Amino acid sequence: MxxxxxxxxxxxxxxxxxxxxxxxxxxxxxxxxxxxxxxxxxxxxxxxxxxxxxxxxxxxxxxxxxxxxxxxxxxxxxxxxxxxxxxxxxxxxxxxxxxxxxxxxxxxxxxxxxxxxxxxxxxxxxxxxxxxxxxxxxxxxxxxxxxxxxxxxxxxxxxxxxxxxxxxxxxxxxxxxxxxxxxxxxxxxxxxxxxxxxxxxxxxxxxxxxxxxxxxxxxxxxxxSSLTNLHLHPDPKDLEYLENIPDSINFNETLRYLLENREVNERVECLTQLLYQSVKVRVKKKPNYCKDCIKIVLNGESITCTHSKIGILFSGGLDSAILTAIADKYVPENETIDLINVAFERSVNNQKISHMNGEKENMMQKYDVPDRKTGRQTYSELLRICPNRKWNFIQCNITQMELQLYRASRICDLLHPLCTILDESLGCAMWFASRAKGILYPVDETYESPCRILLLGIGADELFGGYMRHRTILKHKGWDALVQELNIELARISERNLGRDDRIISDHGKQSRLPYLDENVVKYVQNIKPWERCYPTEKMPTGLGDKLLLRLLAYKIGFQSTANFPKRAFQFGSRIANSKENANNISDRL
The missing domain is CATH 3.60.20.10 (Aminohydrolase, N-terminal nucleophile (Ntn) domain)
Known part of the structure; x- marks a missing residue:
């Protein structure tokens, strides 16, 4: 970088x-x-x-x-x-x-x-x-x-x-x-x-x-060689295996039922291999030194570094959980991997904090945002799936005062020329998360990650149909409209997200790597039929039909609760954004 x-x-x-x-x-x-x-x-x-x-x-x-x-x-x-x-x-x-x-x-x-x-x-x-x-x-x-x-x-x-x-x-x-x-x-x-x-x-x-x-x-x-492939509306027989799922079974039983279908299982296997290769090269292509040890090496001294070199922005959601489990396969067992979970201080009006509580309980309530809850839940699943790894679950708790200070003194420059409320909220959340400074859970020790590579789940929603609007488009306009929307979103992701996020994360001397946006992964996903990527219909509600192919992969590699977590936007999951504001308006805070 x-x-x-x-x-x-x-x-x-x-x-x-x-x-x-x-x-x-x-x-x-x-x-x-x-x-x-x-x-x-x-x-x-x-x-x-x-x-x-x-x-x-x-x-x-x-x-x-x-x-x-x-x-x-x-x-x-x-x-x-x-x-x-x-x-x-x-x-x-x-x-x-x-x-x-x-x-x-x-x-x-x-x-x-x-x-x-x-x-x-x-x-x-x-x-x-x-x-x-x-x-x-x-x-x-x-x-x-x-x-x-x-x-x-x-x-x-x-x-x-x-x-x-x-x-x-x-x-x-x-x-x-x-x-x-x-x-x-x-x-x-x-x-x-x-x-x-x-x-x-x-x-x-x-x-x-x-x-x-x-x-x-x-x-x-x-x-x-264009990364675009439109498909016609499906025949009823194309959807039989999706429509014939028994109504009486739960989400995980549905995933297990679908994996018994040979063609479904083959698609999951193919995607798994591509994602494993994508994560592997992004984890392995680097000098084997953390942020601190590399300074020693650049001064001409020799050192063996066993500190964390890989971090993952970890909301506990489906996309980051999958990357975490795959990264475990390629990082040496004696190295920790840092899971970075950011939460912003809830405003005083929303706090129900008792003077009778201890300081630790009050702190937990202040930062008890949705991403913190799912993060801890998925962290528990991860300990079961990958028991030999030492994971550092970093709780990055950001006060309103600190947010205001760095937004005005640093983040506003990194966002430029972007300036909407959405850019501001996502940019701030990304900046504090990639700084990776916080408290380790559950031991309550202060910790700042020395990793130089961050894996992000960016691109998964655009590829696999993860947004609520995808469900709406399919319901009112059909499959052709949905696949066109997915292709347009991927074409626009550079101007909406990627340039901004690269500027933000790199400010900490770290590099973002995006396994879902590997050319081979993108090409494969865009060349399968849209209903093989997602099935956001009444038959499959939120937490199942959206990003269906990814949910099948997550379930197959051992996740259960996480495989069914519904999509939640980063700015709302971390509680930095105000849902009453129009995300596309120009921010007056920058």
């Missing part, structure tokens, strides 16, 4: 890059506490480039610094991980793999379409005098863009600051390019997929916000 910054400007505006860099240097440095390098390069007769990168060492036997220059003076700023595909290599830093691959061809786009894994990058190709930049097809890492027509400059950054006006998120719709042979700012876009109505809307909005025309070039991926 890295923090990357690039400012392309003209010689007459030599102060421009330093002005922009100084605004966001602090938040970019927090993303990569292990190393910082800056380079100032004359790119052409017209343009100069200021490139900076901060590095969080997450790959290879030694730290590789950036910006990276090759023998031909091509320059790379890379913030990503190659987890699978033909470019994936063990024990080699991806920065070197990508730089070598790009050096071997003049067709930059052909290399980028081979990358499987989350990334954002900036690449300057000397021979064509072209600057390329963009995010992966799912948009799992953040990249922000500002164009100043008056100063004739272009700025790119992983994260910015609310004082940086006019900056926007680079949409994850393709790879962008700027021709540096021209004396004016110009942009082209190589779309990931054949342009559709949504692509056109995104491009038009971007052109308006940046005040620049964008030329559309050749499509990068074939339509055949």
């Amino acid at each position: 890295c923090g990357i910054f690039c400012c392309i400007h003209q010689a007459k505006n030599d102060s421009e890059p330093f002005t922009q860099w100084n605004i966001c240097k602090d938040v970019i440095a927090a993303r990569g506490p292990d190393h910082l390098t800056e380079k100032y390069i004359s790119l052409s007769h017209h343009w100069h480039g200021y490139f900076a990168a901060t590095v969080l060492w997450m790959q290879g036997p030694e730290i590789i610094t950036q910006p990276s220059l090759d023998d031909n003076n091509n320059l790379l700023l890379w913030n990503g991980d190659i987890f699978s595909g033909c470019l994936a290599k063990d024990d080699v830093c991806d920065t070197n793999v990508i730089l070598d691959e790009l050096l071997s061809t003049t067709d930059i786009i052909s290399v980028l379409c081979k990358i499987e894994g989350p990334y954002s990058l900036v690449y300057y190709q000397k021979s064509t005098n072209t600057l390329y930049f963009g995010r992966d097809i799912i948009g799992r890492h953040s990249l922000l863009l500002k164009i100043d027509s008056k100063a004739n400059s272009l700025t790119l950054a992983s994260v910015a600051n609310k004082n940086m006006k006019g900056i926007v998120e680079v949409p994850a719709i393709g790879i962008f390019a700027m021709n540096l042979n021209s004396s004016r700012i110009n942009l082209a876009c190589y779309p990931w997929k054949e342009p559709d109505l949504r692509f056109t809307d995104v491009i038009e909005t971007l052109e308006t916000n940046l005040n620049v025309d964008i030329n559309i070039r050749k499509t990068i991926l074939d339509t055949n």
Whole structure:
């Protein structure tokens, strides 16, 4: 994980890059506490480039610094991980793999379409005098863009600051390019997929916000490799095995009954194998040091680290529970895994706290939010399923005073340019959770997780139909409408969640890894029929029909209560959000 910054400007505006860099240097440095390098390069007769990168060492036997220059003076700023595909290599830093691959061809786009894994990058190709930049097809890492027509400059950054006006998120719709042979700012876009109505809307909005025309070039991926597959309405025989479930049996008996169906069981097995592989590579691809021990190693000393290196944002819900049980298979038995559960102090009006209670009881009541209850319940199940592991269940209790302090002093900058009430509540919850500072349950010891990798369940609801609106859409509009909605939600997840969450979590010198959004998992799920992913009908109420395929997987690997927990939004489960506020309104607290 890295923090990357690039400012392309003209010689007459030599102060421009330093002005922009100084605004966001602090938040970019927090993303990569292990190393910082800056380079100032004359790119052409017209343009100069200021490139900076901060590095969080997450790959290879030694730290590789950036910006990276090759023998031909091509320059790379890379913030990503190659987890699978033909470019994936063990024990080699991806920065070197990508730089070598790009050096071997003049067709930059052909290399980028081979990358499987989350990334954002900036690449300057000397021979064509072209600057390329963009995010992966799912948009799992953040990249922000500002164009100043008056100063004739272009700025790119992983994260910015609310004082940086006019900056926007680079949409994850393709790879962008700027021709540096021209004396004016110009942009082209190589779309990931054949342009559709949504692509056109995104491009038009971007052109308006940046005040620049964008030329559309050749499509990068074939339509055949598109992550979209619509299915027609099912025949009655397609649903027989779902409709013929006896009415007299409970949720767990229903799951057991369905797993006796050979085709259902095969789908669960296939998904299980893909998720196991997805978690495995995300757990294993790292230096074997925690946040504290890696400082010792970077100082040239030798150490064996047995502290926690993997943390999981753990509401106790279905998505995080599955990741936890799978991670247990690939983390050495002598290492703890940190389960991070965040709760926000309930407002005084809602507290029923007695002066007769002890301090511990009052504390429990203050933070007795829904996610804390399900977290403890699932933690108990986990002790039964994985008895040989030492789990650290971290209760992160956040006071209203602390929330207000960090929201105003830090989180508002990390969220920028997003600013809705929903962004605020989710961003704050994610920031305090990823800080991972709290009290261990049940021993009541203070603890701050030293892990550098966080596994998140993001993407499960969009893939497996986990939201209440999916039930409503199916009821009123049918299966075609539901599968289109699922595809649209996955296409929009980069702008709704992923860029924001990447900026928030990385602020603690940690990296988020998202097993459900692995390309192989996404491709498999999008190519099975929608009623094989979920069945949110009257036959299967909430806690069963939504995310049915995932519930079957959870039950099969040993979860019972957890397999039937209904979906609960993070902002409400942690009690940070006020349900009376409109989530889409601009927040006046940022």
